[in-house]
Amino acid sequence: xxxxxxxxxxxxxxxxxxxxxxxxxxxxxxxxxxxxxxxxxxxxxxxxxxxxxxxxxxxxxxxxxxxxxxxxxxxxxxxxxxxxxxxxxxxxxxxxxxxxxxxxxxxxxxxxxxxxxxxxxxxxxxxxxxxxxxxxxxxxxxxxxxxxxxxxxxxxxxxxxxxxxxxxxxxxxxxxxxxxxxxxxxxxxxxxxxxxxxxxxxxxxxxxxxxxxxxxxxxxxxxxxxxxxxxxxxxxxxxxxxxxxxxxxx
Amino acid sequence: xxxxxxxxxxxxxxxxxxxxxxxxxxxxxxxxxxxxxxxxxxxxxxxxxxxxxxxxxxxxxxxxxxxxxxxxxxxxxxxxxxxxxxxxxxxxxxxxxxxxxxxxxxxxxxxxxxxxxxxxxxxxxxxxxxxxxxxxxxxxxxxxxxxxxxxxxxxxxxxxxxxxxxxxxxxxxxxxxxxxxxxxxxxxxxxxxxxxxxxxxxxxxxxxxxxxxxxxxxxxxxxxxxxxxxxxxxxxxxxxxxxxxxxxxx
Numbered sequence: 001x002x003x004x005x006x007x008x009x010x011x012x013x014x015x016x017x018x019x020x021x022x023x024x025x026x027x028x029x030x031x032x033x034x035x036x037x038x039x040x041x042x043x044x045x046x047x048x049x050x051x052x053x054x055x056x057x058x059x060x061x062x063x064x065x066x067x068x069x070x071x072x073x074x075x076x077x078x079x080x081x082x083x084x085x086x087x088x089x090x091x092x093x094x095x096x097x098x099x100x101x102x103x104x105x106x107x108x109x110x111x112x113x114x115x116x117x118x119x120x121x122x123x124x125x126x127x128x129x130x131x132x133x134x135x136x137x138x139x140x141x142x143x144x145x146x147x148x149x150x151x152x153x154x155x156x157x158x159x160x161x162x163x164x165x166x167x168x169x170x171x172x173x174x175x176x177x178x179x180x181x182x183x184x185x186x187x188x189x190x191x192x193x194x195x196x197x198x199x200x201x202x203x204x205x206x207x208x209x210x211x212x213x214x215x216x217x218x219x220x221x222x223x224x225x226x227x228x229x230x231x232x233x234x235x236x237x238x239x240x241x242x243x244x245x246x247x248x249x250x
Numbered sequence: 251x252x253x254x255x256x257x258x259x260x261x262x263x264x265x266x267x268x269x270x271x272x273x274x275x276x277x278x279x280x281x282x283x284x285x286x287x288x289x290x291x292x293x294x295x296x297x298x299x300x301x302x303x304x305x306x307x308x309x310x311x312x313x314x315x316x317x318x319x320x321x322x323x324x325x326x327x328x329x330x331x332x333x334x335x336x337x338x339x340x341x342x343x344x345x346x347x348x349x350x351x352x353x354x355x356x357x358x359x360x361x362x363x364x365x366x367x368x369x370x371x372x373x374x375x376x377x378x379x380x381x382x383x384x385x386x387x388x389x390x391x392x393x394x395x396x397x398x399x400x401x402x403x404x405x406x407x408x409x410x411x412x413x414x415x416x417x418x419x420x421x422x423x424x425x426x427x428x429x430x431x432x433x434x435x436x437x438x439x440x441x442x443x444x445x446x447x448x449x450x451x452x453x454x455x456x457x458x459x460x461x462x463x464x465x466x467x468x469x470x471x472x473x474x475x476x477x478x479x480x481x482x483x484x485x486x487x488x489x490x491x492x493x494x495x496x497x498x499x500x
Contacts, residue, residue, distance in 0.1 A: 001400050012270070020365065021361035033308075046459040057436045059498075068361075078441040083365075087498075091380025094495035098485045105487040111373040115270065115333075123260075123361040130341030132401055134384035134410060147409070151382055154404040159397070160384060207486040237355040245344035248337075249392040 004070035004109060008090050010114020011039060012084045013200030018115045026112050030077035034066040035089075039079045059092040067096055071103045072119045083116035087137050089118050102181050116144045117162040121196030121224040124206050126235075126243035128194060131250035132160055138175045139166035145175070152179055156186035161232060161246050164225040168216055176225065177216035185225060186213055192228040195219055208234065254320035256357060258340050260333045263450030268365045276362050280327035284316040285339075289298035289329045309342040312366070317346055321353045333366035337387050337415045362422035364459020368413040371474040372445030374456050376485075378382060378444060378476045381500035383411035388425045395425070402429055411482060411496050412477040418466055426466035426475065433477060437461055442478040442494050445469055458484060458492050 007026040012018035026045055037053035047052060054062045070076040084090040090111050097104045122129045135157045142147060155162050167176045189212030197205040197220065209216055211227065219225055229250035235243040257276040262268035277293055287303035293451050295301060304312045305315055347354045354489055372379045384405045390398060405412050417426040435482040439462030447455040447470065450490040461477065481500035485493040
């Protein structure tokens with residue numbers, strides 16, 4: 001068995017205040033660090049450590065290369081924004097472990113969780129995910145849009161709050177508005193909707209709206225969108241931003 | 251406006267390795283620390299700080315008392331295991347802000363996210379929550395069991411992976427087996443099921459099974475249960491525990 005190891009490390013939402021000691025230790029131990037370039041840019045490394053940045057469309061290749069480097073004996077970290085297990089690199093690495101050479105399956109593999117975007121976004125506005133909820137990627141790059149629609153319908157019908165990852169991009173400009181339109185047929189117009197952009201970073205922005213008003217124009221690739229359940233409440237506060245929460249009896 | 255402040259702080263899954271610097275700073279700043287006694291036991295405080303432990307059935311009272319202490323000018327922390335926003339104290343605090351005196355709404359309130367049990371459990375076994383998923387409390391203390399059944403049915407029908415909080419307790423001994431039985435009518439017997447107990451603590455235990463075999467006897471109050479979607483895969487590894495993951499095309 002190789003002495004190499006691959007650690008898939010969640011950086012959390014951005015600022016080092018949200019990076020766990022476990023994740024920092026995994027970064028410190030690594031010789032080579034792979035990742036999407038903007039995530040690698042967030043971390044400082046020692047001169048003998050090597051960063052190997054890549055584009056955000058090459059997850060499979062990045063995972064394969066990192067596994068191969070670890071099999072060759074390197075201590076390798078794969079960095080991921082937020083939590084690596086939620087629409088991020090942990091699944092891409094597991095896919096390559098399954099498809100790749102036998103050596104990938106004997107390798108030491110560690111996954112270090114991080115504060116996910118949905119948890120950071122929820123904390124920034126209250127507790128909108130305080131009761132049963134679902135988490136959906138609105139990207140139809142890897143699954144048909146009709147399946148996303150079925151999941152939205154089901155979530156609305158049984159009263160899940162919802163967190164949307166990948167709500168919009170230049171190549172997918174209409175999906176978020178289409179999702180809002182579909183949900184309007186099943187949920188009250190007053191259902192709270194939260195647009196949480198870049199939470200935990202310097203350019204953080206939070207907007208609390210309603211399903212009746214919500215517009216895809218208020219989101220970009222760095223936005224996490226939360227749609228409440230019919231039970232979700234907004235508390236207006238004098239001189240402070242509103243609190244959004246889903247009660248425990250929901 | 252009072253100089254007091256309430257910070258609702260997520261401790262993560264247990265070990266201090268998973269406590270973020272932001273959460274540690276919030277604990278350090280607090281004068282009074284409220285929480286369920288076993289969570290308070292996890293943290294060390296200075297002699298001038300005061301711990302106010304309470305039982306796990308009194309979330310509303312604990313939240314009210316913490317808010318009242320902050321309104322009186324104290325710097326107060328409310329500690330929560332995992333993430334405070336997921337079936338935990340953030341929603342209970344928001345409920346009291348809404349119901350309580352006007353002063354609760356002008357108070358400075360901060361919610362500091364933590365690594366939730368589901369993220370820690372998923373990381374310990376691979377990436378079972380790597381694609382669309384839902385999160386359900388199996389406790390029928392605060393909602394009818396029939397609603398939980400509808401959510402289970404919907405989740406199975408549209409292919410969500412599932413994370414179950416509060417799967418079982420002495421007062422709720424049959425709910426988890428009932429959920430498994432219901433899911434067996436809609437999902438293949440080979441669907442992976444993960445029992446993740448006390449992940450991130452010294453007595454951590456992980457069991458990977460299948461829906462056909464899964465038994466409620468394998469869970470206790472400290473267990474997070476994950477049920478895969480029909481797309482979820484188990485990778486057997488020589489000399490290592492299996493990896494469980496949900497592919498990105500799911």
